[in-house]
Structures are given as structure tokens and as C-alpha cells.
Amino acid sequence: MKYLSEILEGLAFTELQGSADTEITAVVFDSRKVVPGCLFVAVKGTVVDGHDYIDQAMKDGATVIICEDLPAHTASEVDFLMVANSAIALGIVAANFYDIPSAKLKLVGVTGTNGKTTIATLLYQLFRDLGYKCGLLSTVENQINGKIIPSTHTTPDPVELNRLMDDMVNAGCDYCFMEVSSHAVAQHRIVGLQFAGGIFTNLTHDHLDYHKTFALYLKAKKTFFDELPKSAFALTNLDDKNGNVMLQNTNAHKKTYGLKNMADYKAKILENQFGGLLLQIDSEDVWFKMVGTFNAYNLMAVYAAAMLLEQDKAKVLTILSKLTGAEGRFEYVIAPNKIIGIVDYAHTPDAVQNVLSTIHDIRKGNEKVITVIGCGGDRDKTKRPIMAKVACEWSDKVILTSDNPRTEDPAQIIKDMEEGVDPAFKRFTISITDRREAIKTACHLARPGDIILLAGKGHEKYQEINGVKNHFDDMEELLEQFKTIE
Numbered sequence: 001m002k003y004l005s006e007i008l009e010g011l012a013f014t015e016l017q018g019s020a021d022t023e024i025t026a027v028v029f030d031s032r033k034v035v036p037g038c039l040f041v042a043v044k045g046t047v048v049d050g051h052d053y054i055d056q057a058m059k060d061g062a063t064v065i066i067c068e069d070l071p072a073h074t075a076s077e078v079d080f081l082m083v084a085n086s087a088i089a090l091g092i093v094a095a096n097f098y099d100i101p102s103a104k105l106k107l108v109g110v111t112g113t114n115g116k117t118t119i120a121t122l123l124y125q126l127f128r129d130l131g132y133k134c135g136l137l138s139t140v141e142n143q144i145n146g147k148i149i150p151s152t153h154t155t156p157d158p159v160e161l162n163r164l165m166d167d168m169v170n171a172g173c174d175y176c177f178m179e180v181s182s183h184a185v186a187q188h189r190i191v192g193l194q195f196a197g198g199i200f201t202n203l204t205h206d207h208l209d210y211h212k213t214f215a216l217y218l219k220a221k222k223t224f225f226d227e228l229p230k231s232a233f234a235l236t237n238l239d240d241k242n243g244n245v246m247l248q249n250t251n252a253h254k255k256t257y258g259l260k261n262m263a264d265y266k267a268k269i270l271e272n273q274f275g276g277l278l279l280q281i282d283s284e285d286v287w288f289k290m291v292g293t294f295n296a297y298n299l300m301a302v303y304a305a306a307m308l309l310e311q312d313k314a315k316v317l318t319i320l321s322k323l324t325g326a327e328g329r330f331e332y333v334i335a336p337n338k339i340i341g342i343v344d345y346a347h348t349p350d351a352v353q354n355v356l357s358t359i360h361d362i363r364k365g366n367e368k369v370i371t372v373i374g375c376g377g378d379r380d381k382t383k384r385p386i387m388a389k390v391a392c393e394w395s396d397k398v399i400l401t402s403d404n405p406r407t408e409d410p411a412q413i414i415k416d417m418e419e420g421v422d423p424a425f426k427r428f429t430i431s432i433t434d435r436r437e438a439i440k441t442a443c444h445l446a447r448p449g450d451i452i453l454l455a456g457k458g459h460e461k462y463q464e465i466n467g468v469k470n471h472f473d474d475m476e477e478l479l480e481q482f483k484t485i486e
């Protein structure tokens with residue numbers, strides 16, 4: 001419960017009727033979740049307009065409505081507040097309702113196409129091992145100091161965000177590490193949060209179905225950095241071609257990491273093997289368990305952030321060297337006959353290329369690489385042929401299959417992928433719609449020592465077909481197949 005006047009702090013609005021400083025029971029933006037005495041925010045969405053549900057919200061007991069347009073009928077006992085942008089207003093009132101919990105934590109956000117979950121998870125694990133109580137908001141799961149809360153989005157909605165952070169404050173957390181997706185920035189989900197730092201990983205092809213152009217996708221990521229406060233750090237990957245662009249308009253404390261350029265926090269790769277990475281950091285050589293060049297970047301982002309948060313360098317490197325990161329990111333198992341199976345969440349052209357080039361860098365000899373890959377339905381269609389092309393260029397055999405078809409026809413998604421397969425590669429490519437069958441076939445085709453990559457679903461425990469989520473787990477499927485191998 002909170003007084004309306006407290007919830008409206010910092011919000012520009014015009015009040016049309018009613019002025020009582022009533023007590024508000026909840027902030028709600030979905031009419032289906034309205035409770036008596038709540039404040040309902042009508043948001044224009046991508047599918048429907050929340051303004052169409054104002055009547056329903058009033059019927060169900062909402063006492064204050066925030067909206068951009070006034071509905072035809074307004075009940076006199078309901079308070080109407082007009083704002084220029086309801087999504088922005090939602091961020092502000094959600095933060096106020098929970099007493100701005102982000103200001104009571106050291107909140108670090110990670111943005112970029114790939115690497116967000118890995119970096120946020122490593123930071124969470126590192127800071128817990130350093131002795132702090134921490135929270136994590138990620139694609140795989142949310143956590144409050146060890147307590148797991150299932151995650152539905154990479155970045156939750158403003159009410160959920162502030163509620164989770166309030167729970168973190170109540171659990172005594174010092175830090176919160178969160179992923180900041182481009183959808184979240186564009187939809188103003190992070191408005192009202194007070195960040196202590198922002199980290200940028202890289203920007204490559206993804207989500208063009210939603211953002212339409214690469215420039216708008218970049219703008220979404222950059223807005224997060226532009227709006228960081230002066231007290232925060234803005235840490236960017238200097239080796240990414242958009243790394244510097246991210247820093248252009250920010251007032252935050254600018255810092256860089258990288259492997260190639262003159263970054264503030266710089267590493268050199270000395271060894272890159274299945275067993276891990278040997279990095280030279282500030283003239284010190286350290287072995288890490290994380291595998292692959294892209295993880296050298298992720299490790300440097302984490303190391304740099306820990307230094308900017310004034311942690312002890314020796315302790316940080318000791319702990320970080322032992323961490324293995326998030327579930328379903330370059331997770332590998334070895335079959336009795338030495339076939340290596342890797343489960344990885346690569347679901348963008350760049351991630352597929354990175355994971356396959358890493359496999360090439362670290363394989364011992366001429367072992368064959370068999371890639372099983374699909375693309376999500378109801379998501380960016382333009383990345384499909386490119387992902388298939390990259391998979392073919394970097395593999396000895398490719399099995400095109402289904403990822404999460406969602407509401408699309410799986411066969412059509414595979415056809416879209418096939419468009420990207422160069423005729424020269426066609427004889428190395430097979431299409432099998434059923435992912436379980438595709439994995440089984442890969443295991444049958446593999447010879448001792450060969451490497452099977454299952455790309456795209458990582459930690460996911462389901463496959464969404466026709467809007468229904470069925471249990472499916474790449475690692476489980478792989479282990480099942482490996483059991484049958486002598």
C-alpha cells in the first residue's frame with residue numbers, strides 16, 4: 001500500500017478528475033490482473049491497445065487510471081491522469097510504488113546482442129563468492145541470493161523488475177546484475193531504475209523483425225548508455241565496431257575492455273583449448289575454465305566491472321578462474337567412444353560463427369564437426385538463411401532442424417534456412433524437422449573424436465510448437481543418445 005502522491009513523484013501528468021490522495025493497493029498494466037484499489041496504466045502495445053481495457057479495469061476496481069487518451073466514458077469516482085507516454089509513466093510509478101529499490105542496490109545492467117546472460121551470471125557468481133548478497137535477472141533464471149525464481153523474459157516488465165528488486169533489498173542484497181534487452185529499452189521497461197553501471201558486449205544481427213533496421217536496434221542499446229547517471233560507469237567492448245558509439249552521449253564514467261585495441265582493461269589470449277583459456281591480464285597469466293575467444297571478452301567485461309566496483313584484483317581473478325558461467329552456454333559432454341557433444345545457445349549468425357570458430361580453434365586434429373541447428377518461429381526471419389550459411393561454412397555436416405517453431409510451420413522455417421545453403425554445401429546438409437530425430441542422426445553419423453554442436457536452445461527445457469510448450473532439453477537428448485553408444 002502506498003499513497004497516490006508518493007507514487008506520482010517525478011511524473012509529468014494532467015489530472016482530469018478526482019484529487020483525493022487515496023491509498024493504492026497495486027500498480028497494474030494488464031486488466032486481467034486488476035485488484036480492487038489498484039492504479040491501472042493503459043499501455044499501447046504491439047498487439048493490442050491497453051486503453052481498450054480501461055472500462056474492464058474500472059469494473060474490476062481500479063481507482064486510478066493513467067492513460068494517453070481519455071476513453072469515451074469515465075466514472076466519476078475514478079481518478080484519470082493523462083500522460084504523454086504511458087510506458088514511461090509505468091516505469092516511474094512502478095519504481096515509486098516499491099520505494100525505488102534499485103537505488104538501494106548497486107545495479108549493473110548488461111546489454112548487447114550476445115554475452116549478456118554469460119556476463120550477468122558470472123558477475124552474480126563472482127560477487128556471491130566474494131561474500132556479497134546478490135540478485136540476478138537473466139534469460140535462464142532470476143535469483144535472489146541463491147533462491148531461484150523462474151524467468152519469463154530476458155528483462156521483465158517494470159512492475160516485476162521493481163518487485164524483484166524490492167525482494168532483493170528485503171533479502172539484504174548489496175548488488176543486482178541484470179540483462180538489459182533491446183526490447184526492454186525500446187518498450188521503456190527500464191525507466192525508473194537507477195544503475196550503478198552499464199556493460200556493452202557487442203552488436204550483431206538479431207531482432208530486426210522488431211526493430212526494423214540495424215540503426216534502430218543500435219539506438220535501443222545506446223539509449224541505455226545515454227541515460228546512465230554521472231555516478232555510474234559505462235563499460236564498453238572497444239573491439240566491437242559499435243563499442244565507441246555506445247559511449248558517445250553518456251554522462252557516465254567511460255571505460256573500455258578488449259583484446260585487440262588500447263582498452264583500459266586488456267587481455268591477451270595465450271592458450272585457447274577445450275580445457276579453458278590462458279589469459280594474460282596486466283602481465284599476469286591466469287587459466288580460466290571458460291572456453292573460446294568470445295568468452296575471453298566476457299571474462300574481461302566481468303573483470304573490468306569488478307575492478308570498477310572496487311574489488312580486490314587477486315581475489316577476483318582467483319574466483320573468476322574457477323567459474324563456468326551460465327547453463328547451456330558451451331556446455332560439453334564426452335561419450336564413451338570420445339564423441340564430444342556441445343550444447344550452446346547460439347541463436348544469431350554471429351554467435352553461430354563464434355561458437356564454431358572456437359570449436360575449430362580448439363579441436364586437436366581433423367575431427368569432423370556436425371552441427372544441428374534450427375531457427376525460432378515468430379522471430380527475425382532474415383537471420384535464418386545467414387545462420388544456415390554460417391553453419392555450413394564452418395561444419396563438415398549440418399542437420400537443419402526445428403528450434404521453437406512457435407506459431408509458424410516448421411517446414412517453412414527450414415525452407416527459409418535452406419535458402420542460405422550454397423549449392424557446394426548441399427550434399428553435406430540434411431533437413432530433419434523433428435529435433436529429437438535430428439540429434440539422434442547426428443549421434444549416429446559421428447565417429448570417435450568427432451564434435452557435435454547442438455545450437456540455439458541452450459538451457460531451454462521446452463520446445464514451443466503451435467503455441468504449446470513441450471518438455472525438451474538438448475543436453476538430456478544428447479545424454480540419452482550417448483547412453484546407446486558403446
Ligand SMILES: CC(=O)N[C@H]1[C@@H](OP(=O)(O)OP(=O)(O)OC[C@H]2O[C@@H](n3ccc(=O)[nH]c3=O)[C@H](O)[C@@H]2O)O[C@H](CO)[C@@H](O)[C@@H]1O[C@H](C)C(=O)N[C@@H](C)C(=O)N[C@H](CCC(=O)O)C(=O)O
Pocket residue numbers: 029030031032042043044045046047048049050051053152153154155156157158181182183184187
Ligand atoms: C513484442 C514484445 O516484446 N511484447 C512485450 C510487450 O507486450 P505487447 O506490447 O505485445 O502487449 P500487448 O499484448 O499488445 O498488450 C498491450 C497492453 O494491453 C494490456 N492488455 C492486454 C490484454 C488484455 O486483456 N488486457 C490488457 O490490459 C497488456 O497488459 C499491455 O499492457 O510487453 C509485455 C509486458 O512487458 C511483454 O510481456 C511482451 O513480451 C512478449 C511476450 C515477448 O515475447 N517478448 C520478447 C520478444 C522479448 O521481450 N524478448 C526480450 C529478449 C530478446 C533478446 O533475447 O535479446 C526480453 O527481454 O525477454
Ligand SMILES: Nc1ncnc2c1ncn2[C@@H]1O[C@H](COP(=O)(O)OP(=O)(O)OP(=O)(O)O)[C@@H](O)[C@H]1O
Pocket residue numbers: 112113114115116117118119139154179201202294295297298328329330344345346347350351352354355458
Ligand atoms: N561475447 C560474446 N560474443 C559473441 N558471442 C557470444 C558471446 N558470449 C556468448 N556468445 C554466444 O552467444 C550465445 C548466447 O550467449 P548469452 O546467453 O550469454 O547471450 P545473451 O546476450 O544473453 O542472449 P539472449 O539475448 O538470447 O538472452 C552463447 O551460447 C554463445 O554461442
Ligand SMILES: N[C@H](CCC[C@H](N)C(=O)O)C(=O)O
Pocket residue numbers: 154347375376377379403404456457460
Ligand atoms: N531471447 C531470444 C531467444 C531465442 C532462442 C531460440 N531458441 C528461439 O526460440 O528463437 C529471442 O526471444 O529471440
Ligand SMILES: [Mg+2]
Pocket residue numbers: 116117138139140154179
Ligand atoms: Mg540472455
